[in-house]
Amino acid sequence: MKTEKVAQNTITALLATHQLRQTDCRLDILEVFLQKKFALSHSDLEKMFKESYDRVTMYRTLKSFLDKGLIHKVLDDEGTPKYALCSTTQCTTHTHAHEHVHFKCETCGQTSCLDEIKVPSLVLPKGFQLKEMNLLLQGICASCQINCEL
Amino acid sequence: MKTEKVAQNTITALLATHQLRQTDCRLDILEVFLQKKFALSHSDLEKMFKESYDRVTMYRTLKSFLDKGLIHKVLDDEGTPKYALCSTTQCTTHTHAHEHVHFKCETCGQTSCLDEIKVPSLVLPKGFQLKEMNLLLQGICASCQINCEL
DNA sequence: GTTTATGCAAATTCTTTGCAATACT
DNA sequence: AGTATTGCAAAGAATTTGCATAAAC
Numbered sequence: 001m002k003t004e005k006v007a008q009n010t011i012t013a014l015l016a017t018h019q020l021r022q023t024d025c026r027l028d029i030l031e032v033f034l035q036k037k038f039a040l041s042h043s044d045l046e047k048m049f050k051e052s053y054d055r056v057t058m059y060r061t062l063k064s065f066l067d068k069g070l071i072h073k074v075l076d077d078e079g080t081p082k083y084a085l086c087s088t089t090q091c092t093t094h095t096h097a098h099e100h101v102h103f104k105c106e107t108c109g110q111t112s113c114l115d116e117i118k119v120p121s122l123v124l125p126k127g128f129q130l131k132e133m134n135l136l137l138q139g140i141c142a143s144c145q146i147n148c149e150l
Numbered sequence: 151m152k153t154e155k156v157a158q159n160t161i162t163a164l165l166a167t168h169q170l171r172q173t174d175c176r177l178d179i180l181e182v183f184l185q186k187k188f189a190l191s192h193s194d195l196e197k198m199f200k201e202s203y204d205r206v207t208m209y210r211t212l213k214s215f216l217d218k219g220l221i222h223k224v225l226d227d228e229g230t231p232k233y234a235l236c237s238t239t240q241c242t243t244h245t246h247a248h249e250h251v252h253f254k255c256e257t258c259g260q261t262s263c264l265d266e267i268k269v270p271s272l273v274l275p276k277g278f279q280l281k282e283m284n285l286l287l288q289g290i291c292a293s294c295q296i297n298c299e300l
Numbered sequence: 301g302t303t304t305a306t307g308c309a310a311a312t313t314c315t316t317t318g319c320a321a322t323a324c325t
Numbered sequence: 326a327g328t329a330t331t332g333c334a335a336a337g338a339a340t341t342t343g344c345a346t347a348a349a350c
Contacts (some may be wrong), residue, residue, distance in 0.1 A: 008234035021349050022303060042339085047229030049238030054307050059340065064305090075225045075286060079315085080339075103278065115153040119285070128253065135269070136225060171324050173330065188344090194312085204332050209315065228342085230314075 006034045018068040025053045038110040039074040039082035075136045098132045105141035156184045174205045188260040189224040189232035244291040248282045255291035
């Protein structure tokens with residue numbers, strides 16, 4: 001698992017533009033979201049930051065990020081919710097990207113955003129007003145596929 | 151909320167073909183799934199059958215139905231899982247429909263299956279193997295739309 | 301200085317497990 | 326009769342709330 005360095009500037013700027021105070025917990029958690037390309041649950045964060053921050057603080061951090069449009073919920077067939085960064089240019093407190101495509105690998109369990117794929121448009125029955133589309137694809141991701149073939 | 155009568159035959163037949171014993175709890179819960187056209191959570195069932203059946207029994211009923219392919223999980227952005235009947239012709243213990251389209255109304259909160267809509271095919275990045283597709287559409291359903299306009 | 305976030309404790313809610321009694325086939 | 330299901334109790338997770346302290350702006 002690669003852990004690329006994320007410029008501190010980027011992190012503080014993101015918090016600032018989303019009207020969030022710069023606290024240690026938020027800086028650390030936002031950094032993780034920027035590093036990892038896949039969706040994270042509260043329990044993922046808890047594993048990483050058990051020593052540093054309280055469970056409750058992390059729940060509240062996720063809630064703040066969600067409220068301010070910094071992250072979005074990722075659909076999942078498991079019980080617990082997962083979250084991922086919104087494409088930074090698209091979401092703020094007031095506007096939100098309305099289409100998300102995610103791929104969940106059933107081998108490694110990771111769910112990643114496929115920003116490059118658009119949800120094809122479709123025709124709804126009469127009278128339905130569409131606001132948001134979320135497509136969850138499940139299968140085997142490229143890197144697990146390679147391991148299978150070895 | 152209309153509650154159409156479901157033929158007892160249908161219910162017992164469905165349980166039989168899915169290798170499930172005919173118990174009161176299963177008969178009642180399956181009847182509800184057949185009546186309502188939208189997805190139900192454990193807590194929905196609990197509200198309906200608090201008096202008749204134990205909470206735990208209903209958890210286990212859902213699990214049995216799921217294992218035998220009578221119902222499937224419906225994706226949702228809330229915490230708790232919801233379930234809906236599989237189109238009776240498509241799913242059994244061994245085979246499962248791999249594409250589901252659901253519409254969640256943000257006004258009434260109900261999630262219903264849109265069997266008539268197919269998930270459009272799309273191209274995945276190289277190396278990805280696709281097994282299942284779930285599309286969750288959110289917006290306002292036809293009947294809530296009508297109420298808005300009044 | 302004012303407002304907001306944190307940590308801890310505790311309360312709720314959600315879900316699972318074990319086991320004896322009961323019901324299904 | 327033999328096997329699977331139920332109800333109850335209790336354990337274990339997941340999530341939320343209240344409040345005093347501490348940190349951010």
